[in-house]
Amino acid sequence: MKQRIAIDAMGGDHGVAVMLAGAALARHRHESFEFLLVGDEVQIEKALDNHPGLRSASQILHSDKQISGDVRPSQAVRQSRGTSIGMAIDAVKAGEASAAVSGGNTGALMAIAKLALRTMPGIDRPALAALLPTLRDHDVIMLDLGANTECDARNLVQFAVMGAAYSRILYDFDAPKVRLLNIGTEDMKGTEDLRDAAQQLKEAAGLPMAFEGFTEADKISSGDIDVIVTDGFSGNIALKAVEGAARFVTDLLKRSFASSLRSKFGFLISRPATELLRHHLDPNNHNGAVFLGLNGVVVKSHGSADAKGVANAVEVAARLVKHDVTQRIVDDLGNFDTGADAPAQKRAV
């Protein structure tokens, strides 16, 4: 089966040109990719003049409405009909596309996707999972990053299963190393829900992962962990704190280099080193946050992503479709049994 990916051509800070350049780059790397380009037909046609390869692999779905960046999720759902995000998601729902990629309003995309595609069987709440750079040669997956402000133990266990499935698909890991984000690594640390979730994962049989307990937030980028599981509030705090601190250090470095003539000269000479740093930290190389737990693949490209970033997001979507992430999560949930919890649940019924 050919993969057909719906692109919300109107999302993203840089507009149609960058979204299509990204799709074209992904298509250039993977000849089997096909696209459904959703958005203003005139603008799309014009942008396609630069990308004959993409044009030959694409259909256009005209939409003359967009959801702006400052619309609340609840409003977005009401306004979604006929918008580029709404039509891209509807195409997934109708089976006309196997995945949707958008660079638009995250909250709106999440709310529209959840309403249209519905949460998949066995999962109570979908979660937003992103990739963060590490000192090793692969990124770490962190979820949830803001879809759910408050989460209970059951949600966290499900996030662990979804994150592990994503990690196995992305990196071919047999048993990804999974940890729960906490304020200490001892058993008694953190909230009751965190301790419950850890207990369930520790005692579960048939786990499609290596559950290794808690981690503190200073180990996120260590590369020793493949999947970090957290509630959406803490996850968002951790993600933003990492982004802010990385920018802070690189800003300081720039200032330091500019502080004297000698330093400026040193900077020029060590250009390859600072370029390597820049490449490693470039969000475009880690672009593509995934909504896991829906009946369909939906990927959020960062609003400020460039063509390379959009291409990465498209490739993430394609990989999740190819390896049928939804079915894999269903299978994983069927195979594993949280010994501690199941009898209690039965008693409760």
Add this chain to the structure above:
Amino acid sequence: MKQRIAIDAMGGDHGVAVMLAGAALARHRHESFEFLLVGDEVQIEKALDNHPGLRSASQILHSDKQISGDVRPSQAVRQSRGTSIGMAIDAVKAGEASAAVSGGNTGALMAIAKLALRTMPGIDRPALAALLPTLRDHDVIMLDLGANTECDARNLVQFAVMGAAYSRILYDFDAPKVRLLNIGTEDMKGTEDLRDAAQQLKEAAGLPMAFEGFTEADKISSGDIDVIVTDGFSGNIALKAVEGAARFVTDLLKRSFASSLRSKFGFLISRPATELLRHHLDPNNHNGAVFLGLNGVVVKSHGSADAKGVANAVEVAARLVKHDVTQRIVDDLGNFDTGADAPAQKRAV
């Protein structure tokens, strides 16, 4: 009145020598400082041989027991009698010292201090406040960082008052800029407690601060905020995430510089720049986390701090004593009135 600071000489990863070297450095800078050195008399006497200035300003309080790093807070409280932490805190309680500084087990110090000194009038729960580096010429104060895993709106409002008092004392700001840490800046973002706290601070009269709403975690180091208020769980996650990311970027940078001969040469030339970066990020320059909200000043020095770091922690303690942080918080609480909340509370009575 001369200031007398109780030093837990046994706390800290590097032992008596570093704790006393730190005290000696602080004394060298401030001739009025006096010390009560709590710990093993023989070890302290030996270390004092290197610091005649400190010896002339110090009394020794012998303790032959210590609380180890892995003891739980609840155990620590039971074992505290006669330990160096316990006796340093008791000296504050008895008025024999005006502040205590320890580099020992944070949870133990917090629990022992809370039990002995009690929470001050008008405050429901003490909070741990630390200093983080920014792009400006002053640090940002963040609290709570782990004393309270879960906090309600009332706690957060009190933390804001305490953090603002600390900021005014430390930096002589008239009205420090205060924000609540959240996952977005719009009014409807985050938990109900966060929204409540923001509402109360927005509507309060006589605020000893400029309350500016919410901030996301990527702005922590921007220098645009003087005090960041959060619950202990999120605060700990944010603090550790910032520390981890800063280390990650500097590790990457080291690797990048080592990646080629040319880069190594560039590194040597730009040494002043990277030294400036190192200086700015050095935790010793931001050492001294304060327990705010107790009847007495208690400062936690980082376990790995060097003499310069310990001296900073001692100076923070002295400054809080000199400006009577406890009385200042009492006054601030008396002056300000959260218009929205007070009538409701009266009705509830």
